Amino acid sequence: GHATVRLNTQRTVSEISPLIFGGFAEHMGRCIYEGIYDPASPLADERGFRSDVMAALKETNYRIMRYPGGNFVSGYRWTDGIGPREQRPRRRALAWRSIESNQFGPHEFMEFAQELGTEPMWAVNLGTGSIQDAADLVEYMNLPTGTLYSDLRAKNGHPDPYGVKYWCLGNEMDGPWQIGQMEAVEYADKAVQAAKLMRWMDPGIKTIACGSSATSMPGYPDWDRVVLERSYAHIDYFSMHHYAANPYPTISNTERLPIDTDSYLASSVHFEEHADTLAAAIRLAKAKNRSKRDVHLCWDEWNVWYRAKGGDGEWSETPHILEEQYNLEDALVVATWLNTFLRKADVVKIACIAQIVNVIAPIMTRTDAMYKQTIFYPLTLFSNHASGEALDVLVQAPTQDTNRHGPVPQLDVSASLEPDTGHGAVFLVNRSQTEALTVDLHWEDVAPRELAQAWQMSGADPFAANSFEQPDHVTARPIPVPTLDGAHVSISLPPLSFTTLTT
Numbered sequence: 001g002h003a004t005v006r007l008n009t010q011r012t013v014s015e016i017s018p019l020i021f022g023g024f025a026e027h028m029g030r031c032i033y034e035g036i037y038d039p040a041s042p043l044a045d046e047r048g049f050r051s052d053v054m055a056a057l058k059e060t061n062y063r064i065m066r067y068p069g070g071n072f073v074s075g076y077r078w079t080d081g082i083g084p085r086e087q088r089p090r091r092r093a094l095a096w097r098s099i100e101s102n103q104f105g106p107h108e109f110m111e112f113a114q115e116l117g118t119e120p121m122w123a124v125n126l127g128t129g130s131i132q133d134a135a136d137l138v139e140y141m142n143l144p145t146g147t148l149y150s151d152l153r154a155k156n157g158h159p160d161p162y163g164v165k166y167w168c169l170g171n172e173m174d175g176p177w178q179i180g181q182m183e184a185v186e187y188a189d190k191a192v193q194a195a196k197l198m199r200w201m202d203p204g205i206k207t208i209a210c211g212s213s214a215t216s217m218p219g220y221p222d223w224d225r226v227v228l229e230r231s232y233a234h235i236d237y238f239s240m241h242h243y244a245a246n247p248y249p250t251i252s253n254t255e256r257l258p259i260d261t262d263s264y265l266a267s268s269v270h271f272e273e274h275a276d277t278l279a280a281a282i283r284l285a286k287a288k289n290r291s292k293r294d295v296h297l298c299w300d301e302w303n304v305w306y307r308a309k310g311g312d313g314e315w316s317e318t319p320h321i322l323e324e325q326y327n328l329e330d331a332l333v334v335a336t337w338l339n340t341f342l343r344k345a346d347v348v349k350i351a352c353i354a355q356i357v358n359v360i361a362p363i364m365t366r367t368d369a370m371y372k373q374t375i376f377y378p379l380t381l382f383s384n385h386a387s388g389e390a391l392d393v394l395v396q397a398p399t400q401d402t403n404r405h406g407p408v409p410q411l412d413v414s415a416s417l418e419p420d421t422g423h424g425a426v427f428l429v430n431r432s433q434t435e436a437l438t439v440d441l442h443w444e445d446v447a448p449r450e451l452a453q454a455w456q457m458s459g460a461d462p463f464a465a466n467s468f469e470q471p472d473h474v475t476a477r478p479i480p481v482p483t484l485d486g487a488h489v490s491i492s493l494p495p496l497s498f499t500t501l502t503t
């Protein structure tokens with residue numbers, strides 16, 4: 001097959017928010033304990049942070065990190081996590097049926113985030129937590145000393161305010177699995193009251209309200225419409241969550257359809273629809289509120305997740321739960337998801353892959369080693385090369401039929417450009433399992449001076465994965481840089497491939 005891609009520096013979607021390259025670290029399974037923080041490991045530094053994990057996280061270049069949950073946060077008392085470690089309580093964490101030792105808490109997380117050079121994004125507990133607890137936490141984290149909680153922070157070793165800017169108002173409050181599940185109206189009203197108090201504590205903060213926890217929820221998208229309408233004046237972002245799957249869960253979430261790789265590789269059709277629907281709900285709420293301000297989308301949980309579904313921690317401290325092993329087709333879906341973020345760069349301003357270590361994550365650890373999963377590669381390539389403006393790319397490509405999404409283009413593309421430096425990138429996924437594709441790229445107005453680098457992930461087996469035994473089985477490998485012919489380049493993409501070209 002043959003496809004054409006046209007780029008024009010004047011035809012842009014929007015500036016790319018660097019915060020779309022974010023992560024999520026929840027107190028669950030082995031994400032924090034035995035993932036980020038593992039004092040028993042020979043690879044731990046003097047603070048107990050895993051140095052190998054830290055190095056890999058730095059490579060990914062996460063710009064924002066959501067913490068401490070997730071479902072966990074809806075039962076979390078943040079005061080458990082501060083003060084001398086030996087005095088911190090052990091508790092049952094009801095969300096994941098595990099034991100929380102509280103050896104890692106707010107101070108440890110801030111130290112971790114600072115070392116990583118990432119912006120913290122804190123979720124408050126709107127399940128068992130009160131609006132007062134939420135305001136107290138803002139006081140503890142952000143106020144100059146001179147009041148109860150800010151002085152307590154100083155006593156616990158950090159006199160300077162942390163200045164946490166991004167605050168999630170609860171997590172997935174529509175879900176029956178959530179501690180303290182609510183109806184949309186009830187949630188919106190609590191979120192507004194929490195946001196009010198939190199902002200009175202620190203007017204500089206940005207708040208994020210919970211959207212539906214999945215598009216398969218029976219309340220979607222009415223929950224979103226109601227919450228947006230009622231909270232619009234008090235929020236800056238609206239959250240969306242989605243987990244992609246092959247096989248795809250039905251609406252009941254219990255029956256599953258058979259494996260269907262062609263449909264799975266076309267998941268970006270669904271990602272776009274999800275973003276478009278919520279962008280429309282935002283516009284409607286803006287108009288109803290007679291508001292001049294924009295609210296943006298915060299896609300703060302996204303990833304592939306369908307194999308390691310059991311969330312029963314059996315009341316242990318570091319249960320091996322949600323330890324999904326990722327393969328080539330998952331990496332391709334992740335690449336099309338990142339393409340979607342660029343194509344929707346005008347509305348999606350924050351995104352956090354769920355999660356960062358061990359729990360549905362790009363990195364897997366054991367005490368003495370770690371390896372990078374397939375999805376590590378697209379995430380890291382985008383995070384390091386997509387910057388500046390997202391280009392509105394014109395694509396002509398053959399279509400292929402899919403059961404779930406009808407006819408879809410064989411090629412999924414996005415592109416970025418920093419107008420000042422000329423540094424740009426084109427991200428191309430050939431989603432066909434069988435057909436190679438020759439792609440002609442044309443720069444319509446300004447041609448790049450040169451093509452700088454090229455990487456590719458591909459393979460015949462969509463289910464090929466990495467492991468401790470074969471850590472580099474599926475990676476993005478440098479390929480010969482195709483030759484630029486004036487303002488045009490031609491490149492052949494193998495089936496099942498993800499290619500990055502930089503200028």
Ligand code: AHR
Binds near residue numbers: 070072172354355
């Ligand atoms: O990321 C795993 C879980 O998925 C989160 O705790 C929850 O918010 C979602 O259901």
